[in-house]
Amino acid sequence: MGKYREIKGLSLPQIANDIQAYWQAENIFQRSITEREGGQPFVFFEGPPSANGMPGIHHVMARSIKDIFCRYQTLRGKQVHRKAGWDTHGLPIELSVEKTLGIKKEDIGKTISVEEYNNACRKEVMKYTDLWEKLTKDMGYWVDMNDPYITYDNKYIETVWWLLQQLHKKNLLYKGYTIQPYSPAAGTGLSSHELNQPGCYKEVKDTSAVAQFKLVNAHASLKINTELPIYILAWTTTPWTLPSNVALAVGEKINYSIVESLTPFGNERAYFVVASALREKYFPIANGENFEEFAAGDKKIPNKTVSEISGKELLNLRYEQLLPFVQPNDGDAFKIISGDFVTTEDGTGIVHIAPSFGADDFRVAKQNGMGNLTLVDRRGRFVPEVQDGTFLFGEEFVKEAYYSDEEKATELVKQKASLGGIIKDTDKLQYLSVDDRIVLKLQTEGKLFKKEKYAHNYPHCWRTDKPVLYYPLDSWFVKVPEKRSRLVELNNTIQWKPESTGTGRFGNWLENANDWNLSRSRFWGIPLPIWRTEDGTESICIGSVEELQAELKKSVAAGISDSNPLENFEPNNHSVENYNLFDLHKPYVDKIVLVSPSGKPMHREADLIDVWFDSGAMPYAQWHYPFENKEKIDNNLSFPADFIAEGVDQTRGWFYTLHAIATLCFDSVAYKNVISNGLVLDKNGNKMSKRLGNAVDPFETLGKYGPDATRWYMITNSDPWDNLKFDTEGIAEVQRTFFGTLSNTYSFFALYANIDGYEASSNDPSIEERAELDKWILSKLNALTIEVQKNLDAFDPTPAARAIESFVNDHLSNWYVRLARKRFWHGEMTNDKRSAYATLHACLKQVAQLMSPFAPFYSDWLFQSLNNNNESVHLSHLAAGSYRDENLEARMDLAQRISSMALSIRKKENIKVRQTLAEIRIPVLDETTQSRIESVADLICSEVNVKTVKCVDEQTTQIVKDLKLNFKTLGKKCGKFMKEIQQFAAENAHEIISSIEKTGEYLWTKESILLQTEDVEIIPVDIPGWKVANSGNLTVALDVTITPELKEEGYARELVNRIQNLRKDTNFEVTDKIIVKVSGENYLNDVLKNNSEYISSQVLASSLEFIPEMEGGVVVEWEGEEEVRLLLTKNL
Secondary structure (H helix, E strand, O other): OOOOOOOOOOOOHHHHHHHHHHHHHHHHHHHHHHOOOOOOEEEEEOOOOOOOOOOOHHHHHHHHHHHHHHHHHHHHHOOOOOOEEEEOOOHHHHHHHHHHOOHHHHHHHOOEHHHHHHHHHHHHOOOOOOHHHHHHOOOOHHHHHHHHEOOOOOOHHHHHHHHHHHHHHHHEEEEEEEEEEOOOOOEEEEOOHHHHOOOOOEEEEEEEEEEEEEEOOOOOOOOOOOOOOOOEEEOOOOHHHHHOOOOOEEEOEEEEEEEEEEOOOOOOOEEEEEEEEHHHHHHHHHHHOOOOOOOOOOOOOOOOEEEEEHHHHOOOOOOOOOOOOOOOOOOOOOOEEEEOOOOOOOOOOOOEEOHOHHHHHHHHHOOOOOOOOEEEEEEEEEEOOOOOOOEEEEEOEOHHHHHOOOOHHHHHHHHHHHHHHHHHHHHHHHHHHHHHHHHHHHHOOOOEEEEEEEEEEEOOOOOOOOOOOEEEEEEEEEOOOHHHHHHHEEEOEEEEOOHHHHHHHHHHHHOOOOOOEEEEOOOOOOOOOOOEEEOOEEEEEEEHHHHHHHHHHHHHOEEEEOOOOOOOOOOOOOHHHHHHOOOOOOHHHOOEEOOOOOOEEEEEEEOOOHHHHHHHHHHHHHHOOOOOOOHHHHHHOOEEEOOOEEEHHHHHOHHHHHHHHHHHHOOOOOOEEEEEEEOOEEEOOOOOOOOOOOOHHHHHHHHHHHHHHHHHHHHHHHHOOOOOOOOOOHHHHHHHHHHHHHHHHHHHHHHHHHHHOOOOOOOOOOHHHHHHHHOOOOOOOOHHHHHHHHHHHHHHHHHHHHHHHHHHHHHHHHHHHHHHHHHOOOOOOOHHHHHHHHHHHHHHHHHHHHHOOOOOHHHHHHHHHHOOOOOOOOOOOOOOOOOOOOHHHHHHHHHHHHHHHHHHHHHHHHHHHOOOOEEEEEEOHHHHHHHHHOHHHHHHHHHHEEEEEEEOOOOOOOOEEEEEEEEEHHHEEEEHHHHHHHHHHHHHHHHHHHHHHHHHHEEEEOOOOOEEEEEEEEEEEEEEEEEEEEEEEEEEEEOOOHHHHHHHHHHHHHHHHHHHHHHHHHHOOOOOOOEEEEOOHHHHHHHHHOOOHHHHHHHHEEEEEEEOOOOOOOOOOOOOOOOOEEEEEEOO
């Protein structure tokens, strides 16, 4: 075996490049799977990204989380297949193609054929495949990209069709005409889970209006004896729906007031109907009832209540059409009906009904035989009839957001010309939305009671970011509510990280899940496999290509179809060539006409299916189930997933569709454990975007800092489900603090092991033969392994990685190596020295294994360096050692805590560690603690550089502690007894402190109030010549008096430090013996004489000589302005 590899400077990017080349040359990823053959499978599902979008830094976070657990389970001996996938259908691709081609949806089939358009989509979807593959490779994410599932593949589509057929057989599919969220900008309907993606509801300010609907022939019914007009007041935040109004809804049990007052914009006497609970909002009683004294312009409009009636008494009263552009011809219109959704929480207690644009409106209108006015088309524009030449022009977008800035400028020119007689100064006119102009029209025509800007949340399309409309659509639905309770029940068996997402956002969603709208009126996607006769009485849902081939044969035989495009398809031949004989996309499947059992032609339903169904089908479609690999699903070899992970935006996306399809088709969960990771924000907590200029280039980051430091930073900075404020300074810090420390520790080992020719072997001393320090670090190592495994088994990566970091920094490097370093430096290869080498080697090797899921490149480099061979850490098996000594760990923990507290006092008092001090005193609470401290007293003395450590009796010590109450926590506990407990604490501080230090709590028996650690602060009081620190139940007093003898010892240590630094700067070998000459003040002569043995042993000096005045040598830094020179020569 050769020497252990030594490094001169740490370059994590270079290590990543070297290891990547090694992985490829040695086929390590594939071997990590094949060499686990026969092991317990760990099933992982890869959520398919869309390769027509660029990967971002947030993808590094998401993929790191996935990779961590797949690598960890491999490390535990399980076989983990990871199949990549591509999401290739849907709006992201189509909208991108339309932008590239400069077309809109309505151009498809006219200026460009569907075939040409879909071919463009097929090319577009793989635009950035190379960048995704590069990111995957660069960051060390192991997933099989050589054989990915692709959602546009015919085999994938066939499985999706089979799943839909299962739903159809279970009577869970139906076609309905209902009001659905619709995106005019995308040209398709949306499902409720798409509408509930994060960020889809945006706060907007719209013009709202309270319109006056004039009742017809209602005076007698309402017992009104005058001829004054009677108006029903109805409020709307969507004035663009008012032209489509056909009814007004009231609550039958709601009380309504008939109020006499004046029209706000015309000062005409009239009666107004409003819910009594809202009367004061519109007609303040304080305005009085004196109509005679009212003058035009007065702000306080008089009013008085004429009578009160129930909503039931208003039913069937009729009113004049508010905006008579078009008359409904399919039912009744313009009357008051009952609505069970009407409330008095806002508005007027009366709801304007436009059945085409609201689900409740549609339902009550249908129940009451009302007609319908759909005066907005699917482009989001008014139909041509909605125009009057002044306010409205027909074929206008009903939402301002649908217009570009250029289009708005053109519209503004028209508005200035038409509104000249309405608005005095049109030169200052800004673009007025449809809502603004409808309100202006109502005001001009005396039909407006009130207008104002109203802030509310409005749904936007998840892909176009444009407002959606609620629109009447013919759609195919999945009957999700029929399985709602089972969805909830199965979800309760899933471990969600964080749990709040599973029980809250996801769980609440399931409890209120609606029917799933599958239909999408687009072109590039999986077609619905449903063929129906023109009258809808006969239909078939196709579940396989073989079945479609058979139905086509029937159609040809019946003379419905001329030919069978699937004639050459061979059933049960699953070769790529066989499945490439046809295309199951539009426009090809639309040309297929089947024959019904009664001999009628059956055409395919024109819609595509929701792209989220595509991705939710991947557990089965990735294997072409049930046509191939049937055992993978039926025998639970590849289903359900043991683990999945994606961003929080997938909670009502991929997570939902996976769960819904698995439940409805298989009565099973799709996944057992899921991490819903948070957002990656910029360092200031803002969302990253190219527009804001705060986006982070993932390739640049990985190239500069290396994937290991980037991944480590992302995971240790915060829990994956919390939002990460990404800052490259944090990665740089990880490079320095963790990877730098670990590399220095390895370099220390490699340097001295190579000098001594140490090789790890089975002949190394047993643990029982080793020093107590070795036993301690090995016990801590095994405790670390247990802790890491426990956290990763619970899918909690952050505390696992932090524990590794703490072990390396606080225990291995800062404690073990520092305290054991002399054992590596001096003498021959004794049993003790070999024990130290073996112990450090074992720690570094196991750390390499533990960190390998998080930092796959560096860990492999470290593991191979320690083994001095090509064995990859990712092919190794992790097992916790059995050795534990918890009593030893407790003793060393005390040593570390005491040392840390004493060093903090030194820092506060500005006393260097190299300055020896006399004593540490520690008040002890029990014999066990005293025994543990005394057993590590020498360690503490060495670490803190003090002469002695003494344990003193807590009762007799001079150390005084003050008690300070935490009013913030105690206020809730004590309430009215706060003053009394203050007095009690002042009088019984010692008793309370003693109890809390021993047990962590103190019971105030008088009022049974329990004081705990967080309720108090224990403050030690310094005593003359001593400084005191306190932490929990531990108090440390440090004697800070520096005698002349102690001062001299401090100088000796300073000299050692300067000589060691100069040795390094002069490039002496670590084994070189040297001659030391010192020049300076005379006191240094005494320092050399009185401490010669200590100094010589530390710096490998064969002789020490003091020369009062010396020419040559090197001037070294010393206290004050004093000049000290050192001259080092090699002892030949």
